[in-house]
Amino acid sequence: MDISGKTAIVTGAASGIGLGIATALAEAGANVVMADIQKDLVEQAAHGLSGTNKRVMPVRIDVTQEQSVLDALAEAERNFGKLHIACNNAGVPMHGTKLIDVPPADWEFVMGVNIWGIIHGIRHFVPAILKHGEEGHIVNTASVAGFQNRRGTNQGPYSMSKYAALSLSEALEQELEGTNVGVSVLCPGPIATNIARGARNRPDHMGGPQVKANDEAMLAERLATMGLDPKKVGERVVDAIRTKTFYAFVSAVPAAVIKARHRRIEEALNSPWVTHY
């Protein structure tokens, strides 16, 4: 798909991967709606990009809230007209606590942002792209955590949300077959972003901002030392849109762990309990 002159919305665009995607799309000639729950920061980020003559617009969004997604979409269409590309990227971490100890409010927070954020994007951005008949593309941010649970990190709730992002993307790809709207699922390994402090923007209706200093410091350290520059992820996304690549891996991928998981599933399929389908 040709990106130049098209309009894109990117959620979680004030920081990290979302900012990298917004930057790469703007550099590829798209009009970019930068949507984030951090209003001041996304305004600053948009200002930084528009300083280079790019057509960018900041908008506040809380992807956990359907009305907020609808409001951001309306603002995007008012400003730029037709929407062509939607990157459902906003996400938060959840690590360092065993499943049996994660409080219900924390489950709701990770599912609210990482899963409902994508569901709201599918329910509203996709029809907005389909309605004008021009080419379009959806990019959902999953993770390598959508293919395996990383041993020792106790990030089961996060992984669950990324398996869901992967499944939603696979289902959406099937449903959009025969249209001119493509789908990619972005699967980054470690990227140097602010995700370790992801609970800093926890919406008030989900318990408000929180800090878990020790867990955050460990994750921040790992990402700072082995994480890829988010700008590269933005370039990966632009390439995935242009080439209509579905599984868009980027950065270090634990391929051996993912393959071992798949082998274990295949072996289980050889069981005498499995009948012909």
Ligand SMILES: NC(=O)c1ccc[n+]([C@@H]2O[C@H](COP(=O)([O-])OP(=O)(O)OC[C@H]3O[C@@H](n4cnc5c(N)ncnc54)[C@H](O)[C@@H]3O)[C@@H](O)[C@H]2O)c1
């Ligand atoms: N950093 C990594 O190593 C990595 C790896 C794989 C996948 N990811 C995924 O990439 C995505 C982006 O994360 P990042 O690493 O850039 O983190 P980040 O914290 O740097 O950026 C996330 C952005 O999302 C915004 N956000 C959070 N909750 C929101 C909400 N309810 N509504 C709207 N915006 C909201 C934040 O304000 C922030 O600007 C996430 O989905 C994350 O799970 C990150």
